Amino acid sequence: MARARLKVVEAKNNDTPPAPEPPEAYFIDSRQEHFVLYQGDSLGVMPQLQDASFDFIFADPPYFLSNGGMTCKSGKRVSVDKGAWDRSSGIQSNHAFNRDWLGHCQRLLKPNGSLMISGTHHTIYSIGFALQELGFKILNDITWFKPNAPPNLSCRYFTHSTETILWAARGDKSRHTFNYPEMKEENGGKQMRSMWTFTAPRKEEKIHGKHPTQKPLALLDRIIRAATNEGDRVLDPFNGSGTTGIAAAMNGRRYVGIELSEEYLDLSINRYLDVVPEVGAQDEPNRKTRHG
Numbered sequence: 001m002a003r004a005r006l007k008v009v010e011a012k013n014n015d016t017p018p019a020p021e022p023p024e025a026y027f028i029d030s031r032q033e034h035f036v037l038y039q040g041d042s043l044g045v046m047p048q049l050q051d052a053s054f055d056f057i058f059a060d061p062p063y064f065l066s067n068g069g070m071t072c073k074s075g076k077r078v079s080v081d082k083g084a085w086d087r088s089s090g091i092q093s094n095h096a097f098n099r100d101w102l103g104h105c106q107r108l109l110k111p112n113g114s115l116m117i118s119g120t121h122h123t124i125y126s127i128g129f130a131l132q133e134l135g136f137k138i139l140n141d142i143t144w145f146k147p148n149a150p151p152n153l154s155c156r157y158f159t160h161s162t163e164t165i166l167w168a169a170r171g172d173k174s175r176h177t178f179n180y181p182e183m184k185e186e187n188g189g190k191q192m193r194s195m196w197t198f199t200a201p202r203k204e205e206k207i208h209g210k211h212p213t214q215k216p217l218a219l220l221d222r223i224i225r226a227a228t229n230e231g232d233r234v235l236d237p238f239n240g241s242g243t244t245g246i247a248a249a250m251n252g253r254r255y256v257g258i259e260l261s262e263e264y265l266d267l268s269i270n271r272y273l274d275v276v277p278e279v280g281a282q283d284e285p286n287r288k289t290r291h292g
Contacts, residue, residue: 056116063120
């Protein structure tokens with residue numbers, strides 16, 4: 001308690017808040033800290049990270065769909081229940097949550113940093129409004145078209161086949177990274193449009209386990225290459241199965257992921273060790289000793 005009071009006094013005297021105590025990592029690629037995972041709720045971990053320390057953030061936040069609805073999986077009608085983290089507490093509560101985590105993202109981004117957020121109509125309008133409220137500069141709304149989307153069982157509206165990815169810079173004066181020449185070359189020498197077609201994750205992307213909202217690696221690979229440079233520091237506050245981190249590692253970026261579930265943290269580590277096997281000899285035993 002005395003130590004805590006001393007920090008408050010020092011901050012008051014110097015008019016500069018102390019740097020946050022870094023959280024304890026669940027896993028670190030100990031060579032150059034290119035892949036770091038923290039276990040915990042994103043709203044609890046993000047306040048412990050240093051201001052303006054990330055070049056880019058990708059977020060796939062809860063869509064708040066696990067409230068008794070139904071969907072189609074493998075041709076069968078099943079309940080939508082991804083877990084307590086995906087249950088809605090009401091529109092106002094959901095929006096307050098979005099404002100909260102986005103506010104932390106804004107603090108953590110460098111002045112020229114940017115972020116992309118994936119979502120469906122259930123949450124993306126709240127997120128877009130929160131971005132405007134917080135003073136982000138919205139750059140694009142990218143439509144991800146899923147040609148193999150599950151069918152609509154009710155037959156009362158069009159089949160949902162897209163997700164929206166909002167891209168925003170930290171503020172109006174941010175000079176965000178956009179690797180335009182690479183994207184143009186990838187698109188056959190023509191400007192790449194904001195409509196992207198990617199199928200759901202392939203079987204080989206789930207050999208270590210499954211996550212209910214896993215994104216295709218090809219999608220995150222394009223996002224990372226488009227909005228970051230080699231060596232940039234990337235954050236995903238909702239790590240899930242670690243697809244953002246795998247794409248970052250494949251492209252020479254440094255990654256930090258936050259995830260509540262130990263199961264999905266271990267899944268992310270196993271996927272990472274497949275992509276960068278040379279770190280396994282020194283890092284994997286440390287993880288097993290600590291967590292198992």
